Amino acid sequence: MGQITLQGVHKSFGQLDIIKDANLDIEDGSFVVFVGPSGCGKTTLLRLIAGLEDVTGGRILIDGQNVVNVPPAKRGLSMVFQSYALYPHMSVRGNIAFGLKMAGLPRAEIDRKVAAAAATLNLTPYLDRKPRELSGGQRQRVAIGRAIVREPKAFLFDEPLSNLDAALRVQMRMEVTRLQKQLATTAVYVTHDQVEAMTMADRIVVLNAGRVEQYGSPLELYEQPANLFVAGFIGSPKMNFVSGPPADQLGAATIGIRPEHLRIAQEGEGWPGTVSVAEHLGSDTFLYVDGGALGLLTVRGIGEIHLKSGDRVWLSPDPARLHRFDKDGMAIRH
Amino acid sequence: MARRVTARRMVVSTVAAWFFGGLIFFPILWMVLTSFKTELEAFTVPPSFLFFDWTTENYATVQERSDYFLHALNSIVIAGGSTLIAALIAVPAAWSMAFAPTKRTKDILLWMLSTKMMPAVGVLVPIYLLFKNLGLLDTRSGLIAILCLGNLPIVVWMLFTYFKEIPRDILEAARMDGATIRRELTYVLLPMAIPGIASTLLLNLILAWNEAFWTLNLSTSKAAPLTVFIASYSSPEGLFWAKLSAASTMAIAPILVLGWFCQRQLVRGLTFGAVK
Ligand SMILES: Nc1ncnc2c1ncn2[C@@H]1O[C@H](COP(=O)(O)OP(=O)(O)OP(=O)(O)O)[C@@H](O)[C@H]1O
Ligand SMILES: [Mg+2]
Numbered sequence: 294m295g296q297i298t299l300q301g302v303h304k305s306f307g308q309l310d311i312i313k314d315a316n317l318d319i320e321d322g323s324f325v326v327f328v329g330p331s332g333c334g335k336t337t338l339l340r341l342i343a344g345l346e347d348v349t350g351g352r353i354l355i356d357g358q359n360v361v362n363v364p365p366a367k368r369g370l371s372m373v374f375q376s377y378a379l380y381p382h383m384s385v386r387g388n389i390a391f392g393l394k395m396a397g398l399p400r401a402e403i404d405r406k407v408a409a410a411a412a413t414l415n416l417t418p419y420l421d422r423k424p425r426e427l428s429g430g431q432r433q434r435v436a437i438g439r440a441i442v443r444e445p446k447a448f449l450f451d452e453p454l455s456n457l458d459a460a461l462r463v464q465m466r467m468e469v470t471r472l473q474k475q476l477a478t479t480a481v482y483v484t485h486d487q488v489e490a491m492t493m494a495d496r497i498v499v500l501n502a503g504r505v506e507q508y509g510s511p512l513e514l515y516e517q518p519a520n521l522f523v524a525g526f527i528g529s530p531k532m533n534f535v536s537g538p539p540a541d542q543l544g545a546a547t548i549g550i551r552p553e554h555l556r557i558a559q560e561g562e563g564w565p566g567t568v569s570v571a572e573h574l575g576s577d578t579f580l581y582v583d584g585g586a587l588g589l590l591t592v593r594g595i596g597e598i599h600l601k602s603g604d605r606v607w608l609s610p611d612p613a614r615l616h617r618f619d620k621d622g623m624a625i626r627h
Numbered sequence: 628m629a630r631r632v633t634a635r636r637m638v639v640s641t642v643a644a645w646f647f648g649g650l651i652f653f654p655i656l657w658m659v660l661t662s663f664k665t666e667l668e669a670f671t672v673p674p675s676f677l678f679f680d681w682t683t684e685n686y687a688t689v690q691e692r693s694d695y696f697l698h699a700l701n702s703i704v705i706a707g708g709s710t711l712i713a714a715l716i717a718v719p720a721a722w723s724m725a726f727a728p729t730k731r732t733k734d735i736l737l738w739m740l741s742t743k744m745m746p747a748v749g750v751l752v753p754i755y756l757l758f759k760n761l762g763l764l765d766t767r768s769g770l771i772a773i774l775c776l777g778n779l780p781i782v783v784w785m786l787f788t789y790f791k792e793i794p795r796d797i798l799e800a801a802r803m804d805g806a807t808i809r810r811e812l813t814y815v816l817l818p819m820a821i822p823g824i825a826s827t828l829l830l831n832l833i834l835a836w837n838e839a840f841w842t843l844n845l846s847t848s849k850a851a852p853l854t855v856f857i858a859s860y861s862s863p864e865g866l867f868w869a870k871l872s873a874a875s876t877m878a879i880a881p882i883l884v885l886g887w888f889c890q891r892q893l894v895r896g897l898t899f900g901a902v903k
Contacts, residue, residue, distance in 0.1 A: 345799050366805035378796035382818040391814070392804035439804070 294356045295446035295479035296321045297342060302351035304334075304341055311337050313503045315351070319447075319481065319496075324473055327483045328490040328526070329500035335483040336451055338500070342481060343449050344368050355446060366395075371440040372449040375456070377432045379424040385411075385435050386420040392443045410442040413472070430461045441472070447479035454489070466493060487527060491515075499523050521622035524549045530579065530591045532616070537586060539564070545617035545625055552579070552593035554614035557600075563609030566590060568600050582606060655879075662686070662872035669868035685873035693856055695877055702852035703881070704767050705842070706835035709775035710828055713782045716775075718824065721786035725793075736787065739780040747777070747840050758845055767850045770842060774835045782831050789823025829889050836882045853878035 297319040304312040311334050319325050327335045340346040342353060344365035352359050360368050371392070379388050389410055393403045411417045414434040424432055433453060440448050453469070454462045470493050473480045484490055490497050491511045499506040499514065499522070506526075507519040518524035524532050532549045540548045556563075557580075566582040569589070580592040580600060592608060600606060617625040661669050663681045689695065724732045754773070755764075763769030793816065801815045839854040846855060857878050860871040 343803065345802070365799075365802050370803070372800070372803045374796045374800060376794065376796045378794065378800040380797060380801075380815055391801070391806075395805040395807075395810060439800075443804075 294321055296354075296356050297447060297479065297481070298352075298354040298357075299342075300352040300354065302338075302341060302353060303349050304337060304346065305349050311503050312341065315505055317498060317505065317508060319479060321479055322477045323495045324470070324480045324482065324493060325496050325498060326490040326494035327481065327498045327500055328485060328487055329506075330526075331485060333500045334503040335485070335500055339372075339449050339451055339481060339483050343370055343372050345372075369446040370449055371443050371445040371447075373436045373440050373451070373453045375452045377424075377436040377456075379432060379435055379439075381424055384421050384423060385416060385427070385438075388424065388435055389416075389438045389442050392439065396443070406442050410438045413441070414438050429457055430465065433457060433465060437469070437472070441476065441478075445478065447481060448473070450480065450482040452483055452485070455484075455486075462489075469493070487529065491527075497527075499526060501526075517624065517626075518549075518616065519624055521547065521549070521618050524616055524618070524624075530593065533588075533590045535584075535587050535590075539587070540617075543615065543617055546620040547618040547622070549616035549618065550610045550614065552591040554611040555590065555592045556609045556611065557592065557594060557598065558607040558609035560607060563607045564590075565605070565607055568602055568604045568606055571598075571601055573597060580606070582608060584608070658872045659876050661869055662876045664869050666867060666869045669872070685869045686877070689860070689870055689873050689877070693859060693874075695856065695874075698851055698853045698856040699877075699881065701767060701846075701850055702836055702854075702878075705770045705774060705850075705852050706832050708767070708771040709778065709835045710832045712771065712775045713779050713831055714824070714828055717779060717782040717786055717827075721783050721790055724783075724787050725790035726798075736784065739783060743777075743780050751844060754841075755844065763845075765846045765848065765850045770846060770850055770852070773841050773845065774838055777838070777841070778831050778834055781834075782827055785827040785830070786823065789827065790820060792823075793819050825889070829886070833882055833886065 297317075299315050299317040302312060302315040303310070315338060317325075327338060329335055337346065341348055344360065344363065348361050351361075353361055355368060355370075380391065383391065386407055389407045390403050393406060398406075407420075408417070411420055414437060416431070416434055416438055419427060419431060419435075424435065427435065433456075436453070450469075454465050457465060466489060469480075469482075482489075482493060494511055496508060496510055497514055498508050501522050507514060507523045509517075514523060514527045518527060518532075521534070525534070528551055530552045532551050533555070534547050534549050536547045540546060564584055564587055566584040566587070568580055569583045570581040572579040572581075575597065576595075578594040578596070578598040578600075580594065580598070582590045582592055584590045590608060619625055660676070662685055663683065664675075664679055665682055665684070668675060668679050724736065758764045758769055758773075761769075763772070797815060797819070798811060801811045806814065836852075837854065839858070842852050842854045843858055846852070857871065857874045860867055860874050
């Protein structure tokens with residue numbers, strides 16, 4: 294079991310309020326990702342759940358039990374650090390076994406579990422090496438091995454892949470997801486890479502300046518962002534925002550339209566503009582269109598579109614995919 | 628990219644390394660050689676290098692005239708004792724400063740160092756009087772105390788910088804792994820800190836072994852360490868080069884041997900590979 298509930302969690306460092314009233318319900322076995330801009334409090338929130346920081350207020354429940362006064366080790370969670378934090382003087386075997394040793398398990402059982410974890414992560418040939426004799430990806434796997442071997446209620450990951458190169462990152466992303474599904478253990482994963490968030494998560498928590506802006510599945514966040522912040526943060530390239538007359542017509546302060554939902558239209562239809570930059574990627578074409586009073590609009594077209602800088606275009610938004618926001622930036626639902 | 632090492636470069640740097648190594652080692656070599664010469668030969672110009680009548684007579688004379696073993700024992704007790712006490716005080720102090728710093732930690736460190744900025748001779752008279760009134764003149768415990776206090780700031784500073792380098796994440800990982808404070812100390816922190824502690828203490832031992840200002844001024848015979856023993860051979864009535872060399876060779880031999888064996892401990896880099 295690994296149900297984690299945050300109720301009115303609040304954290305300040307001295308005068309600074311870093312986490313302001315976080316309420317979350319993380320279901321057992323789900324993969325939840327915290328995303329948000331740098332410094333928004335993702336790591337802090339994760340460390341609060343881990344017990345490495347004390348809450349200033351509120352309650353953290355694990356399987357219904359309030360753990361705010363329970364030390365980290367007794368919470369039954371395990372954590373993978375961004376820096377890996379392996380014990381440099383111990384072998385891979387020693388690193389993975391350390392938690393079990395601290396728990397006082399019999400020797401034979403430790404050996405069996407370590408061997409099983411190593412096999413899962415393809416670490417068997419490296420068991421007797423020291424961390425400094427491993428590559429970055431292997432160190433990362435040792436850190437994950439150390440986390441899974443204890444069979445925790447939940448895994449906590451703090452940007453575990455950010456030190457890896459792009460190709461390895463994609464591979465490890467799949468491995469982590471597969472492992473989590475296979476073990477059916479709750480996972481809380483911090484990242485600021487939204488591709489990681491969208492691909493790995495069952496549900497995403499979007500954090501901004503210590504506040505939970507929205508909590509939902511990747512597609513919910515994409516299709517029904519709760520406010521301007523989430524709308525602008527999720528999706529790449531960023532959503533276009535337009536205010537003024539086009540927004541007024543729809544009874545909104547601001548309207549948002551994603552680049553992939555803007556169509557290149559016939560002459561005279563929709564919003565006129567001039568292409569200022571065209572990026573041809575083969576599979577996609579990104580156009581940056583100067584829309585005059587509308588501002589700079591980004592358009593994403595599938596395949597090759599034969600337009601170049603200086604060309605005149607008309608853009609027509611897909612009416613079903615328009616997002617409307619009121620003057621406080623909150624989404625207006627129909 | 629790894630740097631390319633050509634054969635020529637290799638030869639040049641090897642020769643240079645041996646040359647400078649030899650240059651630095653030469654005074655010690657010369658001293659050892661001189662200790663095997665007769666007093667007369669020690670003075671000859673041009674000096675003879677290897678081809679002279681080797682004699683161990685100086686060593687015999689030196690041991691006869693002054694008790695080498697008493698002074699050596701004093702040196703061991705004083706240097707060892709002051710290092711041990713410094714370690715007992717400095718390890719916990721540096722520990723708490725590195726892992727539980729407060730607003731004033733930096734100031735305290737600087738203040739401690741500032742005590743080393745005053746020349747020792749400036750406080751000789753008050754310290755001498757203190758020692759005299761407390762009956763500590765020419766006692767081992769007095770010398771242990773003064774050398775320990777003198778080196779403490781450096782020891783704390785060095786240990787502090789070593790401890791500071793231990794990544795916090797690793798300690799937190801140990802806490803997540805269920806290590807109690809005691810186990811965290813013994814299984815994780817100590818193994819990572821040992822190279823730093825060992826090299827600091829070895830340095831402190833060498834400094835205390837060779838410390839000559841306080842030992843010369845505060846001890847005469849009973850508690851006098853090897854520094855005093857050496858100094859007794861450079862008398863104003865005339866230098867005895869060969870005997871002085873013999874005495875010096877005997878004085879540095881123990882610490883040289885110790886340093887040789889501790890070389891490996893001094894090599895750091897144990898924490899490498901822990902974090903990316
Ligand atoms: N121990 C601390 N004392 C004071 N302020 C802190 C402390 N730890 C974090 N903060 C502050 O809290 C804020 C949130 O930090 P946190 O590390 O949670 O950000 P983050 O969302 O993980 O950012 P990143 O994506 O860059 O890792 C930052 O403004 C940081 O300066
Ligand atoms: Mg962070």
